[in-house]
Amino acid sequence: MSQYAALLLAIPLLAAFAMPLTGLIGKRIRNSWAIIAMLATVTAALLLVWEVLTQGTIVYAFGAFDSAQAIPFDSGGVPIRILFVIDAMSAFMILTAAIMMFAATLYSISSESEQTGQDGYYALLFLLMAGIFGMVSTGDLFNFFVFLEINSLAGAALAAYRIKGGVAVEGGLKYAFISTVAGLFFLIAVGMLYGQYNSLNIAYIASVIDFTGLSLVAVVLMIVSLAMKSGSVPMHFWTPDTYSSAPSSITALLIVSSMASLYAIFRIAFSLFGLTMNVVTIGWVIIILGILSMFIGVSMALPQKDVKRLMAYHSVSQIGYMLVGLGVGVAVLGDAQMLAQFGVVAMEGGIFHIINYALYKGLLFLIAGAVIYRCGTANLNDLGGLGHSMKWTMGFFIIAALAIAGIPPFNGFASKLMIYESVFIFNPFIAVIAMVVSIMTLASFVKVFHSMFMGPKLPQYETVKEVPMPMLIGMGLLAVLIILFGLFPDLVVNTLVEPAALALLDRSGYIASVMGGI
């Protein structure tokens, strides 16, 4: 019996609930409690990922004596309890979230050390991580909605953490509004599916689903609400405001939260509905959303003057890459020959891009936070000449900027090449747009590098030194992983990405792991 799935959820909750009491005792005890809890969670996550990759899908039933038995013996073949179903795709997302949690928590130990109200900060941070881990591992629709709302509320309260100037509260307010409306639409869709099939379990609904008009309304509501939450184009207006006014380590975690919403779109499209819906139409809808996000994101990023707003618009454009890659996979789901030829490679490219994007975008936001921590301003017109005094930060920035533009020895090149190759066979026009967007991305990051780090040393930044050691360790871990993933992409694709893509395509395997092959 594997208990790591329950521990993955229980340890962040225990840490969050005990944080105010340790805060009453003292500051060093609270910081060490945060570090201990974070190390325990990351260990549980890594052990869980190892177990899934070697033994197959894990099913954990809450509230049962024997937690591997999904269907109780007296229920007539219907899974009643809340289940966690962790297959290779969920394990991939858990790995991404665990790496980002490690880096962001280490970074916050020193970047938030002079703010007040740190008890609430660390408690909400652990609640946010519990929400993200729950969202990517659950196998039950209403449980997913509850974790989505935990995620939104903790993220909004953390985004508005620095209330002194007032602008951060405006960003947090927009995030809270959009997330709540998205959650309510999702709840109405879950209600529609419950009313038809009398169950909330994803695997059970997938085995009895029959595509009527009501299911079409439900799938449209679900995809729209999850796209709203992840920041793709028609609903992307909250992204620059929230990402630019939140503290930098929180922005890195909000990015993981939007990745989890993207994971949910693919879980619903592949495992819940699969071939019963009209895959060509819905696949093309996802591809068009992706193309618009790529192009509009990078065009609005070029004239920005605030460095964090510029990076936030780039994050909108990178979400477009993932939507295009997996949208191509959805669109060719019905055609077995096209699927084997380029569909699986497109999906692998999209999934590999998820972890690459989290790594380099997280590193970029942490670097921007380091510069703001030392210099006090985020305006590119005022910054300059920091390359003399912040050498490590400049090195990390070069690594991250080359990775986001897709230059060869770093990891962005590997995933973008897979997306270009497969999408070119599908429709060459989309691949050309993707390459043009990549060139514009490189242009805007050359601009940022020149304004921030090049040039003579400015007189008002005479006393600027390098950032403290915990921040450097956090950023350094991400940079080392970027270089490793870029030098050995074959190893990563064969071990992590290909099982994930095959697990998404294998709908009957997902159903059989819960229902027991009935």
Added chain:
Amino acid sequence: MQMSSIVKTTADILFPFILIYGFYIIIHGHLTPGGGFQGGAILASGVLLLLLAYRYSESTQIVRQVMMKTLESTGLLLFIIAALSAMVIGAGYFFNWLSPGGFIFGDIVTYGSTVANLNTGGLIPIMNLAVGIEVVGAISVILLALLSGIKEKI
């Protein structure tokens, strides 16, 4: 602002009755409609009655923010320790190990329409109590924070 003495006296008399009613709803959560959140909200409305009847500076000497924050943390910790305690005896998470024949709340219930027995339910009444304590702490903290910004005339 200062309420008249009729309001203050009525609030003083009603407050214990509201507390008893709230605890009745919490502890009978596994038999009748109600449970943790509903009973906690009723208890918090009793606290709100006290906050409204007296001036802010007088009522915060009775209902203090640190006390309410401690209540909230205690309720949450009791809940999660009850959930984790099932893993100690080797079962799954959240397993109801007190239900068939435990040392407290352990009577067995037959299926169908029965007469209510408070001594049943296992781990569920303990979790109801934890949630009720947590909810009264959380809502009181919210009310104290929202009321602290009102300028008082008298």
Added chain:
Amino acid sequence: MIEQIPYLAVILIAGIGIATILLKKNLIKMIMGLAIIEGAANLFLIILGYREGGIAPIFTNAPGGEMVLPTVQAMTLTNIVIGFATTALLLAFAIIIYRKYGSVETNNIRRLRE
């Protein structure tokens, strides 16, 4: 037709809520519109569970007969708690914005520009 009236009421209430968020300029009124949409979602969930001539799903001294569905009632309770927490958070944000910016009209709280 008479069985469809509760579902039409849900659509009408949700429409009023969405119109309030889109058309009003005061922040407090937008929060009220959000609460109206939550009410519509809760009503929709409870209507799903109704059975003709059913009794309340409680086993204590229950008279015989069919019971209405209890799972949707649990989902509605959870949604009410989530809605309460969201409204409290949004109202706290509105108070802080009023203190720092001086007004709650959305025309005046646009310091984060392009």
